[in-house]
Amino acid sequence: MARIANPSRADPGSALIGAGHIFNKSRSNPASGTIGRVLPAYALVYLLEGGGHYEDDAIGRRAVSAGDAIVLFPGMRHSYGPFDQPLWSECWIIFRGGVFSQLEAEGLIDRSRPVITPGLRPELIAAFDALIRDFNGHDPRLVPVLAARTHGLVADFARCDQERGPRADAIAVACARLGEALDRPLDLERLARGIGLGAERFRKVFALSVGIPPARYRQLRRIDRAKQLLATTLKPLAAIARELGYCDEYFFSRQFKHVTGLSPARFRRDFGASAGA
Numbered sequence: 001m002a003r004i005a006n007p008s009r010a011d012p013g014s015a016l017i018g019a020g021h022i023f024n025k026s027r028s029n030p031a032s033g034t035i036g037r038v039l040p041a042y043a044l045v046y047l048l049e050g051g052g053h054y055e056d057d058a059i060g061r062r063a064v065s066a067g068d069a070i071v072l073f074p075g076m077r078h079s080y081g082p083f084d085q086p087l088w089s090e091c092w093i094i095f096r097g098g099v100f101s102q103l104e105a106e107g108l109i110d111r112s113r114p115v116i117t118p119g120l121r122p123e124l125i126a127a128f129d130a131l132i133r134d135f136n137g138h139d140p141r142l143v144p145v146l147a148a149r150t151h152g153l154v155a156d157f158a159r160c161d162q163e164r165g166p167r168a169d170a171i172a173v174a175c176a177r178l179g180e181a182l183d184r185p186l187d188l189e190r191l192a193r194g195i196g197l198g199a200e201r202f203r204k205v206f207a208l209s210v211g212i213p214p215a216r217y218r219q220l221r222r223i224d225r226a227k228q229l230l231a232t233t234l235k236p237l238a239a240i241a242r243e244l245g246y247c248d249e250y251f252f253s254r255q256f257k258h259v260t261g262l263s264p265a266r267f268r269r270d271f272g273a274s275a276g277a
Helices: 098-105 122-135 140-162 168-178 188-194 197-211 216-232 235-244 249-260 264-271
Strands: 002-004 015-022 034-035 042-056 060-066 069-072 078-079 088-096
Touching: 002 042, 002 060, 015 034, 015 122, 015 140, 042 122, 042 140, 042 216, 069 078, 069 140, 088 122, 088 140, 122 140, 122 216, 168 188, 168 197, 168 216, 188 197, 197 216, 216 235, 216 249, 216 264, 235 264, 249 264
Parallel strands: none
Antiparallel strands: 002 015, 015 088, 034 078, 042 060, 042 069, 042 078, 042 088
């Protein structure tokens, strides 16, 4: 589920050195929070579900929730996790090298602002998933490619945070609601009214802000929820399909593979609890 490369075998220059998912990190687990850690490298943590807080000596404590990302800096003591919240699911990468130091030097990432809010953007989730999958393929030929993709991903996170428009809060509310009650039909008109827009205007504003229509966003949130269920439970595929509102497990499986590039069974084998840490 979460693997870090052997430092003695890692590329001596810029490199992605760790990548993984953590699903259902719970406050009931005493080890679920990261407390007082200092990394020798950079890291990016993308919160996919739930919430909690982040803390360091410079900014103190602040709340974080799904759609936020935490940039962790070398030598900077930090703590984060669900702590007082019931749920936290994330994907993460650890990386090092001069090209990433340059991002900091240019101000694209900033130690005084380690928590950014790109939102739950499908293209960021997909790029993160692909990076984790390829890193865990352990192909040494990909080391420079993965470093370049990591650099691009970190830059994309910063860009999405900086480009939040005047309706960002309303879109964030809509995104949260589109991720709820995934087994039920989507009432788009009711959702649009809840943020003060007509249905057609909402579709346009949402697609402009997020990059895809609301229905497609909800479909991808179903897949995100399916990944969490596959990684943390032994529920059969038919039960997961029903829980997420699919007509049958075969349609669910086809859609899952189309989005993630892996079959549900392969995803469970690679990232389930039995896959180890």
